[in-house]
Amino acid sequence: MNTSVSTTALRIGLMGAGLIGREHAALVLQHPGTVLSAIADPSPEAKAYAASIGVPLYAQYRDMLDKEQLDAVIVALPNALHVEAGLACVAHKLPMLMEKPIAESVAASMQLVQAAEAANVPMLVGHHRRHSPDIREAKRAIAAGELGDITAVNGMWLVKKQDRYFDAEWRRKPGGGPMLINLIHEIDCLRTMCGEIDSVQAIASNKARGFEVEDTAAIIFQFASGAVGTFLMSDVVPSPFTYDVTSGQALYFHHEPENCYYIGGRKATLALPMMHLWGYESADGDWRDRTVRRGLQTPRSSAYVNQLENFIAVARREAEPVVSGRDGMMTLAVTLAVDRAAREGRAVRIAEMFESTP
Ligand SMILES: NC(=O)c1ccc[n+]([C@@H]2O[C@H](COP(=O)([O-])OP(=O)(O)OC[C@H]3O[C@@H](n4cnc5c(N)ncnc54)[C@H](O)[C@@H]3O)[C@@H](O)[C@H]2O)c1
Structure with a gap:
């Protein structure tokens, strides 16, 4: 992870370039404080999309995490992959914007929340409203x-x-x-x-x-x-x-x-x-x-713009997430x-x- 993150543009990796992933990508590309460093998505559509915006593409998100110099990650994967992807971000000490729902079960969300808290990795859950x-x-x-x-x-x-x-x-x-x-x-x-x-x-x-x-x-x-x-x-x-x-x-x-x-x-x-x-x-x-x-x-x-602003500040450790992992877990539980x-x-x-x- 970059230690000079507060003075340079935040380098963001995107996991999943589907419907909402591309919206996140467009916002990141437009924002002066962020760079879209790489995308991870195995689909042929994502390949064409990444080529069209000139962003490096990985089929496996673990390869993206290993090879790219990232400051933060947006997880826009199918729900079933949220927890394993979130745990991979925690292992790399990368702050994440995790799309909702945080997980598919309360137990799995608890596992992710506890891992992120223990590693002091910030998480913003994507309840954009x-x-x-x-x-x-x-x-x-x-x-x-x-x-x-x-x-x-x-x-x-x-x-x-x-x-x-x-x-x-x-x-x-x-x-x-x-x-x-x-x-x-x-x-x-x-x-x-x-x-x-x-x-x-x-x-x-x-x-x-x-x-x-x-x-x-x-x-x-x-x-x-x-x-x-x-x-x-x-x-x-x-x-x-x-x-x-x-x-x-x-x-x-x-x-x-x-x-x-x-x-x-x-x-x-x-x-x-x-x-x-x-x-x-x-x-x-x-x-x-x-x-x-x-x-x-x-x-x-x-x-969505306000959410990205909050994520940038969270990743820079300048603000608390508007929706923390625990908060996302409570919404899931209800x-x-x-x-x-x-x-x-x-x-x-x-x-x-x-x-x-x-
Ligand atoms: N906050 C919102 O407004 C909002 C709106 C829509 C969806 N969502 C959430 O965002 C998430 C994604 O939803 P979507 O509608 O964009 O789904 P989608 O199916 O359009 O996109 C998912 C993408 O993930 C890719 N993918 C699948 N497995 C992968 C893997 N192992 N590694 C990397 N990429 C992989 C797929 O190829 C696809 O491009 C869901 O959790 C959904 O609940 C949030």
């Missing part, structure tokens, strides 16, 4: 008490996925549905804004598509603060009510200014990402009074708990998810 100005502002306003004690939380992720999306057999089987693929982003946002979740309940349905995997689910959260929350998700419902569309932050979706999260406190309710803060005219108003709306200010910026709750038809405590984990 945390770097969005709206989520940041919501977190700030809630922590500052502007909504009062958070009491009731509601969110939605309602989309219609294209039929061809399900051509891949794994997407029709348990584990390939919206609970484990999409909900992880929502849970990360809810944890960020409203604090830790203690337990979850869920009902899943596969009635619409008829596949083995769920297409729709209703989820209930018990937050550690005492607040309760509900979340509705479906991949068969045409709507703009998903953060990807309402925030304008996503890479592949159009922008429709609407809200998808409603966070109710004792003083006010925040609807976001439009950042509408609803309350009564006077602090002691009640349901007989007129509701008034004021807007919280959020200067626009790109979550997501897996929702899946378990739906399958077993009972409330699942998040602590349960760690009971067989060292």
Whole structure:
């Protein structure tokens, strides 16, 4: 690892040049503080891509780690490879931006987190929404008490996925549905804004598509603060009510200014990402009074650019990661708990998810 990292451009290696890997590559290439030193990806598409941008390519990421002088690594591999790749980065003392989910199981994520912490290797988990100005502002306003004690939380992720999306057999089987693929982003946002979740309940349905995997689910959260929350998700419902569309932050979706999260406190309710803060005219108003709306200010910026900025500072050891390995592990644990709750038809405590984990 380079020891003069704080004065020169950060030399980044990219593992996996697929859909999101290429987005990371484009951001790294555009940023004045970073250099894309090498890519590791065995696919023919990656070979053509690396040649087109003039970046050295390795078929094996271990060869890239052994041969290149790197300061940091972005891991954008399929989920099943996250932990082994992360452990290889730890062995090379290389700070990493690890795409979400940090791992496929709580036990595997714990193994990676503990190895990185023991070796003092920083890790940023790629929950990019945390770097969005709206989520940041919501977190700030809630922590500052502007909504009062958070009491009731509601969110939605309602989309219609294209039929061809399900051509891949794994997407029709348990584990390939919206609970484990999409909900992880929502849970990360809810944890960020409203604090830790203690337990979850869920009902899943596969009635619409008829596949083995769920297409729709209703989820209930018990937050550690005492607040309760509900979340509705479906991949068969045409709507703009998903953060990807309402925030304008996503890479592949159009922008429709609407809200998808409603966070109710004792003083006010925040609807976001439009950042509408609803309350009564006077602090002691009640349901007989007129509701008034004021807007919280959020200067626009790109979550992905902000994430890269944080990663650069983390790799230079100038800042803490906005999403640490432990944080990514908690989001994974809640997501897996929702899946378990739906399958077993009972409330699942998040602590349960760690009971067989060292
Ligand atoms: N944060 C986000 O916005 C976001 C968006 C999409 C995907 N993701 C996450 O990023 C990861 C990658 O997703 P994707 O959609 O880009 O997948 P993808 O299938 O498009 O890309 C994965 C790439 O990894 C390569 N690969 C496979 N095995 C490899 C190996 N042993 N060594 C090196 N390269 C290897 C593949 O050839 C492919 O190019 C997943 O964990 C996913 O959850 C995050």
